[in-house]
Amino acid sequence: MNKALLILKREYLTRVRKKSFIIMTLLVPFLFGAFTILPAWLAMQDDHEERTIAVYDGTGIFLGRLENTEYTKFHFVPKEEYLKIREDLKQSPFYALLFIPPNILSSNRAQIFSDKQVTIDIKSLVDDKLEQILENDKKQNVIAESGIPDLEEKLAATRTNIQLETIKIGEQGESVKSSTEIAMAVGYACGFIIYMFVFIYGTMVMRGVMEEKTSRIVEVIISSVKPMQLMFGKIVGIGLVGLTQLFFWLIIGGAIITGVQTFAGGDPAQAMEQTQNLMNTQGVASAPAIQAQQQNMALEIIDMIGNLNLTLILSSFIFYFLAGFLMYSSLMGAIGSAVDHDEEAQQLMLPVTLPLIFSIIILFPVVKNPEGALAFWASMIPLTSPVIMMVRVPFGVPTWELLLSMATLIASIAGTIWIAGKIYRTGILMYGKKVNLKEIVKWLRYRN
Amino acid sequence: MELFNATEVVKDYAGHRALDHVSISVEEQSVFGLLGPNGAGKTTLIRIINQITAPDSGEIFFMGRKVKSTDIQYIGYLPEERGLYKKMKVGEQALYLAQLKGMSKNDALKNLKKWFEKFEIQPWWNKKVEELSKGMAQKVQFITTVIHEPKLLIFDEPFSGFDPINAKLLKNEILNLKEQGATIIFSTHNMASVEEICDHIALIHKSKKILDGNIYDIKENYKLGIYEIETPELHAVNSHFAGNGFEVMEEEIRGNRQRVKFRKKDGESNRDVLQKLTAQIEISAFREVIPSMNDVFIQVVEHANLTK
DSSP: OHHHHHHHHHHHHHHHTSHHHHHHHHHHHHHHHHHHHHHHHHHHSOOOOOEEEEEEESSSSSTTTSOOOSSEEEEEOOHHHHHHHHHTTTTSSOSEEEEEOTTHHHHOOOEEEOSSOOOHHHHHHHHHHHHHHHHHHHHHHHHHHHTOTTHHHHHHHTOOOOOOOEEEEOTTSOEEEEOHHHHHHHHHHHHHHHHHHHHHHHHHHHHHHHHHHHTTHHHHHTTTSOHHHHHHHHHHHHHHHHHHHHHHHHHHHHHHHHHHHHHTTHHHHHHHHHHHHHHHHHTOSOHHHHHHHHHHHHHHHHHHHHTTOHHHHHHHHHHHHHHHHHHHHHHHHHHHHHOSSHHHHHHHHHHHHHHHHHHHHSHHHHHHOTTSHHHHHHTTSTTTHHHHHHHHGGGOOOHHHHHHHHHHHHHHHHHHHHHHHHHHHHHTTOOSOOOOHHHHHHHTTOOO | OEEEEEEEEEEEETTEEEEEEEEEEEETTOEEEEEOOTTSSHHHHHHHHTTSSOOSEEEEEETTEEOOGGGGGGEEEEOSSOOOOTTSBHHHHHHHHHHHTTOOHHHHHHHHHHHHHHTTOGGGTTSBGGGSOHHHHHHHHHHHHHTTOOSEEEEESTTTTOOHHHHHHHHHHHHHHHHTTOEEEEEOSOHHHHHHHOSEEEEEETTEEEEEEEHHHHHHHTOOSEEEEEESOOSOOHHHHHHTTOEEEEEEEETTEEEEEEEOOTTOOHHHHHHHHHTTSOOSEEEEOOOOHHHHHHHHHHHHHHHO
């Protein structure tokens, strides 16, 4: 056992000290952050360029009602000037020229001229403002016609917004507020992480075995330790490398998220303010009400994450993470032992990785329907269950299904390790032989 | 006293018997040559001794008792196909391999220092193996084989890949280890080195042991009754041999000497032979031709092939 520990230590340290490992471990969270947070953050950045738009109002109803915003000003011009500007827009001091035709009320059309394409913000700003003014006028007309002065308030009061709460009834009859969206996100993330780690680190086990075989050091090693000790030390050592990476990614990722939140702290508040302003102008609800509602929502999300049964999810995750890695890496190790070259390895790897790839293909259908027949069977069959069952757990899985899946997986791991061990012991000392599945089946009958 | 003993060892692989009732017995503090053509089963036997694989039947004894799994720490093995972790540093790797053989870190470091000094390779300690030449890596591997002071050393073609100077250094080290009490099993195709360092040999051919014994006894047994004289006379001397009833096998003039190999009559003593010849020609040397291990090897294996 002591020797297996020595092997484990070497496998772990040589990989953790590698430059590529350190770089990947540090860089990936940043890249991930950069690719997800950065575009969102940039999109939130306001456009601070000052622009003046010349307006020719053919109707006369907009004068004085197109309010300037902080960075965008409106300047009304008479017809002659409008025609002059239109002729030579480039030389004029205006960013764009808005033409409101006299028949806007019936045509619902206006035009904005510019030498460059106008930005999306300007377009929607102008669009919104025109709509608001016209809608308001129409409303006033309707109110005047109906003779009900508080018609607007009355209509506003008819607005309804239903929040459909999803509540799960537990086995003891207790009801728990749940969120389908959060369960989907957690399930998807868990399944994907397991898939990724099993794939990357399983392949690493295979490469490690191949390295020892092709460099011929394996014969020296197994004259000091049992082949199974070598394989055990390697698999566990590399598994720990994977856990180390995951651990650092979580820590660094967490730090980045917190950092971004504090750094861009004003942004969410600002966004909130904007929605408030917008809603106020439409006269839907008062600011404190919205604020309360938003706070409620945040609390509810936290509440619902809390309701997810984190202990179960976390312990299942660790179980399926380790079990999936153990099963696939022992198979990959067996493949590594059986081959002499990379090309052969690729060929033999395909049947092993196929179920894993299948799991990731059916990930989305399973997330959408976690109780379906596909989800059920894929979470029972040991080669797909590490990924698929983990997708289902956040939705709540009957205890018997979970236990059956785990038991099947444990039994299959025992069988897999036995088979892999047999192949491994024969394979590592077998050189120059083109190995196919038939040959490998023959090895299973060897006594060592 | 016997250090190692294998009796009636049988090992089958699917459809192929690799070892067929092979028994060997290795005396303590001796060099035991394990010979045989390629694919005879030597490597399988070596792997059984190393406990890399187990025999299907037959028994293995080590230090006078049945072999135990912990015995591998008393064995050092240099396989024919050398190999080290290419990306690992020399010192770190040697330390690791020594620890795998059950040495404590301190003992391992102490011994490594001694050996690195002896081979004058201290500057390599922090180099990666991939930076070393083939011969340098071989030296490192030799050290990792002997570092834990094993009672039984197994060398499979130890001299391949070494230049003559380093091969001599290595040969002396192997004989030194024997002097210090180690027992050595030595597998090679190089018969000259067998004659130089082996005390005892076993020859395995087609999974069976076909020859076993002390190297001097074996050579004695395979003598063909051939003698050789050297004479300064450079003219034809055949007639003198034929006239005395000797059968000439071979004659050769080299420089100012003529050599003649011949077979004497059965039961005739060397004194009689010399008396007859010295009466007729000047003789500067006379000796009995002892077959080389190379001759013995070829003779035994070819004979075995014929009888099959």
